[in-house]
Amino acid sequence: MEPILWGCLIPSIYSAYTDATRRNLYDYVTIPIFLLGTAYSIYTGVWINHLLTALVVFVVFYFCALKGGFAGGDVKFCTALAVWFGYPSTLYFIGLASITAAIYGSCKLSKMGLFKQRIVVYFRGVYMKIAYGIKGAIPENKLPENDEICEEAIPFGPFMVFAAWLVYLTPMI
Structure with missing residues (x-):
């Protein structure tokens, strides 16, 4: 079996x-995944690619978390996965995860009756930004600061995980 x-x-x-049931990615699972991935990438000699990929993923997701788009568990978990997959496989699973999450989120908003409203507001903001250069015209929905989770939020x-399994089972390159 592969490590x-x-x-x-x-x-x-x-x-x-x-994450799906409690909206929590626990460190007692994420940290061992990261440490084992680091050790394995050093052992196999691909540590530069994998650790640099993990660093870039951490920085990008960290700034997304600062803007309110992700929680800290998503940042750490994606970094842990990146240290195992390296470049370019990490790009594939992040892209695939983002696409599937966007489709799921759109369906969820549609079911809640909010999709059309959100799309109209968003594209109106994009128009105001492009046509008139208005700062802050594009609405930014942030995660709540407290432990409360809004009904529209989806666990990433x-x-x-789905995308990582798919990338593992169907090698792109």
Whole structure:
């Protein structure tokens, strides 16, 4: 059996479950995934690619979290997955996770009756920004500061796990 299965993908199933049910990605799962991935990438000699990829993912997701788009667990979990997958596979699973999450989120907003309203407001803001250069015209929905989770928020962890499994099972390159 390949180490990525036992060190990353199988433990990540538990993380997907906890994120979907409790909206929490626990450090006691994420940190061992990261440490095992780091050790394995050093052992196999691909540590420069994998650790640089993980660093870039951490920085990008950290700034997204500062803007209110992700929670800290998503940042750490995606970094842990990136240290196993390296470049370019990390781009594939992040892209695939983002697309599937956007489709799911659009369906969820549609079901709630909010999709049309959000799209109209968003594109009106884009128009105001492009046509008139108005700062702040594009609405930014942020996650709540407290532990409360809004009804429209979707957990990103299950989508990352789904995409990581898909990238592992169907190698792109």
